[in-house]
Amino acid sequence: MTAIQTADGLELATAHRPAEGDARGTVLLAHGIxxxxxxxxxxxxLAEGLAAAGFxxxxxxxxxxxxxxxxxxGxxxxxELLDFEAAFEHMRTCFDGPYFVVAKSFGAVSTSLSLERYRDDISGVVLWNPxxxxxxxxxxPQAPWGREQFTGEQLTELEASGSLxxxxxxxxxRVLYEELHRFDPGSQFAERSMPALVVHGDDDDVVPYGPTMRVATESGADVHTIEDTGHAFQTPGGDPVYSDGERVQDRVTVEWLRGRAE
Structure with missing residues (x-):
C-alpha cells in the first residue's frame, strides 16, 4: 500500500493489483461513502478478477x-473531486492505458463530475448502484436507508452540531449536505462522451433503482439489472459478500471492460 498527495496537501491511501501477464489497460476503483x-x-x-483478465x-x-x-x-x-483527480493522475502517470473507472454508490458522484475533464483519457466507465x-x-429519499438517515430529527442535529x-x-x-443541493452528477453523466455501463440491484435499499435506471437509459448507457439484490448485490437476508454466488457484478464488469479494451 502506498500514498498519493492531493492538490490541497492530503495523503490518500492507494493499492495496486498488477495485471497477470501483459496488461491490456488500467482500471481505477472509486468507493462509496x-x-x-x-x-x-x-x-x-474485483481487483483480483480484473488482474486475471489482464488489467x-x-x-x-x-x-x-x-x-x-x-x-x-470534513x-x-x-x-472528493480533488481526491479523484489525484488518483486518476497517479494512475495515468504510473500505468499504461487505456484507462477505465469503476465507481460504486457515492463514488459515482465525483466520477461523473470528472468525466468532462477526462473525456479524452477515460475509455469507459462502469457504475455500480450509483x-x-x-x-x-x-x-x-425514496429508499429505506435515506428515510432512516435523513429524518427531521437528524437534520435538526445537523443544523445544531454541524454533522449527523x-x-x-x-x-x-453540514457542508456536504449543502453541496448536495448544488451538484448534479446525473446531468454530467448524461453528457459524457465515453461508453458506460450501469449495474444496479433492483432491490437496493440505499440508492433507489428507478431514478438510476431513468438516468442511465435516457443517456444511452448499457445497463445490467441484478434482480432481487440490494446495495451490496446481496439477496434479502443473505450474506452481502457471497450471496450472489457468481458475483454477477464482477463477471459483467470484467466482460464489458474487456470488450472496450480490445
Missing part, C-alpha cells in the same frame, strides 16, 4: 475514509 478502498471486500475481489487495478480511499488523511465530517464533494440522482437518495451520524458511525457534515 462510509467505505474505503476495499468497499467491504467487493473491490479487493492493472488501482484502488484508493477518499479523504476521511480508511487510512487516508482527513475526518469524515468530507465534501469538492474534496448515486446519479442526489435528490431521490439524500434530499427527498450515518449508520451510527460516519459523521456526515
Amino acid at each position: 462510509t467505505q474505503d478502498m476495499d468497499e467491504g471486500g467487493m473491490f479487493t475481489r 492493472d487495478a488501482v484502488r484508493f480511499s477518499y479523504r476521511g475514509h480508511g487510512d487516508s488523511d482527513g475526518l469524515s465530517r 468530507v465534501t464533494i469538492g474534496g 448515486v446519479l440522482d442526489i435528490e431521490s437518495t439524500f434530499l427527498e 451520524q450515518l449508520d451510527g458511525e460516519f459523521e456526515f457534515g
Whole structure:
C-alpha cells in the first residue's frame, strides 16, 4: 500500500493489483461513502478478477475514509473531486492505458463530475448502484436507508452540531449536505462522451433503482439489472459478500471492460 498527495496537501491511501501477464489497460476503483478502498471486500475481489483478465487495478480511499488523511465530517464533494483527480493522475502517470473507472454508490458522484475533464483519457466507465440522482437518495429519499438517515430529527442535529451520524458511525457534515443541493452528477453523466455501463440491484435499499435506471437509459448507457439484490448485490437476508454466488457484478464488469479494451 502506498500514498498519493492531493492538490490541497492530503495523503490518500492507494493499492495496486498488477495485471497477470501483459496488461491490456488500467482500471481505477472509486468507493462509496462510509467505505474505503476495499468497499467491504467487493473491490479487493474485483481487483483480483480484473488482474486475471489482464488489467492493472488501482484502488484508493477518499479523504476521511480508511487510512487516508482527513475526518469524515470534513468530507465534501469538492474534496472528493480533488481526491479523484489525484488518483486518476497517479494512475495515468504510473500505468499504461487505456484507462477505465469503476465507481460504486457515492463514488459515482465525483466520477461523473470528472468525466468532462477526462473525456479524452477515460475509455469507459462502469457504475455500480450509483448515486446519479442526489435528490431521490439524500434530499427527498425514496429508499429505506435515506428515510432512516435523513429524518427531521437528524437534520435538526445537523443544523445544531454541524454533522449527523450515518449508520451510527460516519459523521456526515453540514457542508456536504449543502453541496448536495448544488451538484448534479446525473446531468454530467448524461453528457459524457465515453461508453458506460450501469449495474444496479433492483432491490437496493440505499440508492433507489428507478431514478438510476431513468438516468442511465435516457443517456444511452448499457445497463445490467441484478434482480432481487440490494446495495451490496446481496439477496434479502443473505450474506452481502457471497450471496450472489457468481458475483454477477464482477463477471459483467470484467466482460464489458474487456470488450472496450480490445
